[in-house]
Amino acid sequence: MNEEQQLKLQALLDSELPEREAREILAWTQRDTAAAALLTELRNTRQAISKFETHPTIPESREFYWSKIERGIQRLEAVPTRASEASIFFRLRRLLLPSTVVAVGLVITGLVEYSRMGTASAMDDSDAPTVEAMADSDATTYQDKADGTTLVWFSVPEDSQSTPAKAPGVAN
Amino acid sequence: MSGKDFTNATDFALVKLARRGNLKAFEELVARHRDKIYARAVSMVRNEDDAIDLSQEAWVKGWQRLKQFQGESSFATWMTRIVINLCLDQLRRQKRHRVESIQEMDDESGGAERQMPVVTVNPTERLERSELRNVIDVALGKLSAEHRTVLVLHEFEEMEYKEIAKTVGCSIGTVMSRLFYARRKMAALLAELKKEK
Numbered sequence: 611m612n613e614e615q616q617l618k619l620q621a622l623l624d625s626e627l628p629e630r631e632a633r634e635i636l637a638w639t640q641r642d643t644a645a646a647a648l649l650t651e652l653r654n655t656r657q658a659i660s661k662f663e664t665h666p667t668i669p670e671s672r673e674f675y676w677s678k679i680e681r682g683i684q685r686l687e688a689v690p691t692r693a694s695e696a697s698i699f700f701r702l703r704r705l706l707l708p709s710t711v712v713a714v715g716l717v718i719t720g721l722v723e724y725s726r727m728g729t730a731s732a733m734d735d736s737d738a739p740t741v742e743a744m745a746d747s748d749a750t751t752y753q754d755k756a757d758g759t760t761l762v763w764f765s766v767p768e769d770s771q772s773t774p775a776k777a778p779g780v781a782n
Numbered sequence: 783m784s785g786k787d788f789t790n791a792t793d794f795a796l797v798k799l800a801r802r803g804n805l806k807a808f809e810e811l812v813a814r815h816r817d818k819i820y821a822r823a824v825s826m827v828r829n830e831d832d833a834i835d836l837s838q839e840a841w842v843k844g845w846q847r848l849k850q851f852q853g854e855s856s857f858a859t860w861m862t863r864i865v866i867n868l869c870l871d872q873l874r875r876q877k878r879h880r881v882e883s884i885q886e887m888d889d890e891s892g893g894a895e896r897q898m899p900v901v902t903v904n905p906t907e908r909l910e911r912s913e914l915r916n917v918i919d920v921a922l923g924k925l926s927a928e929h930r931t932v933l934v935l936h937e938f939e940e941m942e943y944k945e946i947a948k949t950v951g952c953s954i955g956t957v958m959s960r961l962f963y964a965r966r967k968m969a970a971l972l973a974e975l976k977k978e979k
Contacts, residue, residue, distance in 0.1 A: 613959075616962060617958045617959065617962055620958065620961065620962050620965070621943075621958065624936070624942075624943070626942065626943055644900070647900040647902065648900050650900075650902075651900045651901050651902070651966075651969050652962075652965055652966075652969075654901075654904045654905060654906070654969070655901075655905065655965045655966075655968050655969045655972065656937060656965065657906065658904075658905045658906045658914065658918060658968075658972060659918060659922075659933065659937045659938075659968065660937040660938070661906070662906075662911065662914045662915045662918050663825070663915075663918075663937075663938055664821070664825075664915050664916075664918070664919045665817070665818075665821050666817075666820065666821050666824050666830075667817045667820070667821075668816055668817055668820045668834065668837075669830070670834065672813055672816075675812075675816060675834075675838070676809055676812055676813075678838050679812060679838050679841045679842055679845075680805070680809075682838065682839070682841075682842035683805065683808075683842055683845050686842060686845070686846055
C-alpha cells in the first residue's frame with residue numbers, strides 16, 4: 611500500500627472524499643484485508659482520542675485568575691489615550707515642519723544675499739547704496755545717500771506655510 | 783442588569799454588555815468558559831504555566847476584539863479559536879529557538895510510521911474511562927507539537943482538513959500526512975501503554 615492509498619483511507623474515515631471516490635475506496639477495503647485492517651486501526655484510534663479527551667481545570671481561584679486578565683484589559687484601555695495624545699503631537703509637528711523649512715530657507719537666502727551685498731558695498735565708494743540687516747531686530751535697511759532714499763523691510767514671524775510677508779517702509 | 787443577574791444571563795447578552803464596557807459581564811464570561819479555554823491551551827502546549835498565561839492573554843484579546851464577534855459560532859468556540867492561534871504563535875516561537883534533530887526530521891516525514899504493523903487491538907477495550915483518559919493524555923504528550931496540533935484540531939475541535947490547513951498555515955496534503963502519522967503513532971503508543979497497565 612503506498613502513501614497516497616493510506617491517505618485516501620484516512621480521508622474516507624474523515625468523510626473528506628467526494629462521494630464517488632469514497633465508494634471506490636470502500637469497495638477496495640472490502641477486497642483488501644490490509645486496507646481493511648488499517649482502516650479499523652485508524653477508526654479505533656480516532657474514537658479513543660475524541661471520546662476520552664482530558665479536561666484539566668485551572669489550578670487558580672476565580673479571583674486570582676481574573677485579576678491578571680483585568681490588569682491586562684486596564685493596560686489595553688490606557689494605550690488608546692496615550693496614542694491619541696501622541697497623534698495630536700504628530701499632527702502639530704506635521705503642520706509646523708513645512709513652516710520651519712520655509713523659514714530656514716529664507717534665512718539662508720537672506721544670509722547669502724547679505725554677504726554678497728556686503729562684499730559689493732565694500733568694493734564700491736561711500737556714496738553707493740548700502741543694505742544692512744539690523745542685528746537686534748528682523749529689519750533690513752536699504753539706503754541710497756545719493757538719491758536720499760531709505761527702505762526698511764520688517765520680517766513678519768512665520769505661522770503658516772505661506773511665504774513671509776514683508777512690510778517695506780520708505781523714508782526720505 | 784445587576785451583578786446578581788449575570789449568572790442567569792445568556793452568553794450573548796453578556797457579550798452585548800461587555801461590548802459596552804461592562805467588565806463585570808466579561809468576568810462572568812471568563813468564569814463560565816475559563817476551564818475550556820485553559821484545557822485547549824494545555825492540550826496544545828503541554829505546559830500548565832504556559833497554558834495559564836496563554837489563556838489569560840486570550841481573554842484580554844477577546845475583550846479587545848469583542849466587536850468582531852458576530853455570533854456565527856458560540857462565544858466559547860470563538861474564544862477557543864483565539865487561544866488556538868496564540869498557542870500556535872507560541873509553538874512557532876519555540877520551534878524557531880529549537881535545534882531540530884534528525885529524529886524530529888524523521889518524525890515530520892512520518893516515513894517509519896507508514897511502515898509500522900497495524901495495531902489490531904482496540905485501545906479502548908478493557909480499560910477504565912479514567913485510565914484511558916490518562917493513557918491518551920500521556921500518548922499525546924509524546925507527539926511532536928506539529929502532529930499533536932493537527933490531531934487536537936481535528937479530533938477535539940472537529941475542524942476539516944481545509945480549516946486546519948488555514949489555521950496552521952500549511953497545505954492540505956501536509957495536514958493529511960501529519961494526521962496520518964499522528965494517528966498511527968498514537969495507535970502504537972496506546973497499545974504499548976495498555977500493555978504496561
